[in-house]
Amino acid sequence: xxxxxxxxxxxxxxxxxxxxxxxxxxxxxxxxxxxxxxxxxxxxxxxxxxxxxxxxxxxxxxxxxxxxxxxxxxxxxxxxxxxxxxxxxxxxxxxxxxxxxxxxxxxxxxxxxxxxxxxxxxxxxxxxxxxxxxxxxxxxxxxxxxxxxxxxxxxxxxxxxxxxxxxxxxxxxxxxxxxxxxxxxxxxxxxxxxxxxxxxxxxxxxxxxxxxxxxxxxxxxxxxxxxxxxxxxx
Amino acid sequence: xxxxxxxxxxxxxxxxxxxxxxxxxxxxxxxxxxxxxxxxxxxxxxxxxxxxxxxxxxxxxxxxxxxxxxxxxxxxxxxxxxxxxxxxxxxxxxxxxxxxxxxxxxxxxxxxxxxxxxxxxxxxxxxxxxxxxxxxxxxxxxxxxxxxxxxxxxxxxxxxxxxxxxxxxxxxxxxxxxxxxxxxxxxxxxxxxxxxxxxxxxxxxxxxxxxxxxxxxxxxxxxxxxxxxxxxxxxxxxxxxxxxxxxxxxxxxxxxxxxxxxxxxxx
Numbered sequence: 129x130x131x132x133x134x135x136x137x138x139x140x141x142x143x144x145x146x147x148x149x150x151x152x153x154x155x156x157x158x159x160x161x162x163x164x165x166x167x168x169x170x171x172x173x174x175x176x177x178x179x180x181x182x183x184x185x186x187x188x189x190x191x192x193x194x195x196x197x198x199x200x201x202x203x204x205x206x207x208x209x210x211x212x213x214x215x216x217x218x219x220x221x222x223x224x225x226x227x228x229x230x231x232x233x234x235x236x237x238x239x240x241x242x243x244x245x246x247x248x249x250x251x252x253x254x255x256x257x258x259x260x261x262x263x264x265x266x267x268x269x270x271x272x273x274x275x276x277x278x279x280x281x282x283x284x285x286x287x288x289x290x291x292x293x294x295x296x297x298x299x300x301x302x303x304x305x306x307x308x309x310x311x312x313x314x315x316x317x318x319x320x321x322x323x324x325x326x327x328x329x330x331x332x333x334x335x336x337x338x339x340x341x342x343x344x345x346x347x348x349x350x351x352x353x354x355x356x357x358x359x360x361x362x
Numbered sequence: 363x364x365x366x367x368x369x370x371x372x373x374x375x376x377x378x379x380x381x382x383x384x385x386x387x388x389x390x391x392x393x394x395x396x397x398x399x400x401x402x403x404x405x406x407x408x409x410x411x412x413x414x415x416x417x418x419x420x421x422x423x424x425x426x427x428x429x430x431x432x433x434x435x436x437x438x439x440x441x442x443x444x445x446x447x448x449x450x451x452x453x454x455x456x457x458x459x460x461x462x463x464x465x466x467x468x469x470x471x472x473x474x475x476x477x478x479x480x481x482x483x484x485x486x487x488x489x490x491x492x493x494x495x496x497x498x499x500x501x502x503x504x505x506x507x508x509x510x511x512x513x514x515x516x517x518x519x520x521x522x523x524x525x526x527x528x529x530x531x532x533x534x535x536x537x538x539x540x541x542x543x544x545x546x547x548x549x550x551x552x553x554x555x556x557x558x559x560x561x562x563x564x565x566x567x568x569x570x571x572x573x574x575x576x577x578x579x580x581x582x583x584x585x586x587x588x589x590x591x592x593x594x595x596x597x598x599x600x601x602x603x604x605x606x607x608x609x610x611x612x613x614x615x616x617x618x619x620x621x622x623x624x625x626x627x628x629x
Contacts, residue, residue: 180472194474203469208399208407217398220391221476223384 130162130179130196130270130302131155132326135188137174148174150324151188156317158193158269159300163311163332165339166321172304175321176274179302195269195299199292200279202259211243211250211258218262229265236291237261238284253280260284264291270300277303277314308336388475392484396466415451415496419443422565434570436598438510444500445519445599446564449526449591452493453562453584456527457555459485460534461548464541482538486531493523515594522591525609529583532616539620543627563588568603576603583609 131154138147148171156162166172177183178190180198205214215233219226234243237257247255256279263271271292278288292301296314305311311318311332318335319328322342329335401408422443426432433442463481470476505511513519537551562584568576579585580603589604 182468182471196472198472201472204472205469206395206399208401209395213398217391217395218473220394221388221470221473223387223475 129155129157129191130193130300131191132178132185133189133191135178135185135190136324137171137178137183137185139174146171147324149178149185149188149321149326152321152324152326154319154326155191156302157300158195159298161296161301161314161316162303163315163318163335164302164304164321164326165308165311165319165335166304166306167339167343168306170321172306173274175304176272176302179272193270195267196272197263197266197268197270199263199271199273200256200259200276201263202255204262205247205255205259207247210246211237211239214247214258215262222266224267232265233258233261236264236287256280257284260288264288264295268295268299270302271295273301273303273305275303275305275307275310277310308332308339311335384475385480388480389484389487392476392481393488396484396488411492412496412499415447415455415493416500418451419447419500422447425565431565434567435592435596437512437596438504438508440500440504440508441510441512441596443564444497444504445592445595446562446588448493448497448500449523449588450559450562450564450584451496452490452523452527453530453558453587454555455493456486456489456530457534457551459489460531460538461541461551463538464548478538478542482531482535486527486534490524490527493527497523512597513595514597518594519591520594521606522587522589522594522604525590525606525613526584526587528613529587529609529616532613532620536616536620536623539623539627543623558582558584561585563592567592567599568601569599580608583612 132149132152135149135152136147137149138145140146154164164175166175174183176198178185179192180196180201181190181192182203184190204218206217209217212230212234215230216226218224219229237243237254237260239254239257242250242254243258247258250258260279277292278285280288292314301314303311303315315332317328318332319326320335320338320342321327322338327338329338397408400411419440423440426439426443433439435442437445460482463478463485466485467476467478467481470481501511501513533551537547540547561579561582563579568580568585568589571579586603586605586609589601590606592599593601593604
């Protein structure tokens, strides 16, 4: 089970507190495909970081399962190590067979000889390809995604999308996005973050409607009171 | 170790031996990552690890020369300095290593198999090995350049260095745990340590101190560890203050305090 229990998280932005979550609640099953719409700059990455365990809430609890993996997550890489060394090291820490995992990542990432070069020499796209390869090679039960489900050039994006669809036969997905189109294709259940609360919606259209309403007047408390009353508070 | 199958999670073994093996595996993987990161792509990268302790020893030697101080024990100056500085290096380097665990593990906490304790043990082991290498380098240089070598009771010396290392580990672990709740904990730990270079018997022996001064300085557990190491290294030195129980009590107390803080954080 993934989610939040009375979770509050804020950070300081230009000296003023910026609220991401305010006593928010959410429960997502491990194998569910869940889409959460969050306006740009309102804390998408913070929410994924909280779920991944990289960040901690100021109050409340985060529900985390053991088999979660942030999609395209480069945070576990050491820049001084080569792609291969990083992948082998991750395999050793997680308990996977290093050679098989490395062979999969070398093949999927399409980095060629660069796979054996230090990450300091990688471009952003090369790092993303390695990160997505590491994600799809990982036996995750739930993927956590911060907006991006794919990376690289068009061919690599198609490859990622295909791999993701294949993985989602057995794994769940929590996608936090600011683009309603992103959640439409891959998610079965939908919600919107409004004023620090997670509002569950009946379907994608309802979520997109609420998201548009909250986006059109982000400062309005009306959205938080009257309009929210018709939605299911998670 | 599980065999690799995409999309399948390896079942977690309930067998204690298997779980212990998994923990050891994670600790070794973290240690390997730390060593590889320091190496970079060149072996010389790791040499920087030894520059600081070697510089401490060189500066102390130069200080002895400038101030005309000689060894208070019947031995050469370099050996005397090594006998005090090696346990001190063990103490300080493990504190620095454990102090880096919080930031070093930040990107790895997504792995349920990797915990703060794994990172702490791994960092401490890496530093322990590094101290051994520093000792071999400086003692070897002393032998090669000055022709001096002294190691009276190796196990006694090892015990003193290990006590200093364990003191640093327990101190560093406590402040590393505290730093997860209070951002000022790490700078505070460094500030508190500043006088230890001067009051831990690195430049002097416990035996040459007046009783009144010794009564105060003997409250410092690191002084005992340094004295034990020196006692073990030098042929002509027998400490009148060295007690293993005192630093051991400190180590137990610091680890207990860290455990209490950790359990409070979990609540």
